Amino acid sequence: MKFSLLIVMALLALPVFANNTQNPDVKKFVDTADQCEHFLGEIGGPGTAKEQQRLVHTANHYCNAAKRQFKKLDVKYKADSDVQAILDNYRAELAD
Secondary structure: OHHHHHHHHHHHHHHHHHOOOOOHHHHHHHHHHHHHHHHHHHOOOOOOHHHHHHHHHHHHHHHHHHHHHHHHHHHHOOOOHHHHHHHHOOHHHHOO
């Protein structure tokens, strides 16, 4: 629950930073990370065991993709302060 709350808090601040760049790599990452956060928030809600299992599978899909994208962007845009500001919002949740 604390992990999900941290993600939600970090993602609430993101729209402010997301407007600082039109970089398609970053936009794709933000979209994927937002989907990760969305499906994490759905887990534990109403629904059958099968529906919950599907939500976990979908959340894992988006969260794993977001982690991979994060690693690549962090290296590729190491010197770009705008991109790093966006990535910093996800660093605690997605960085290894």
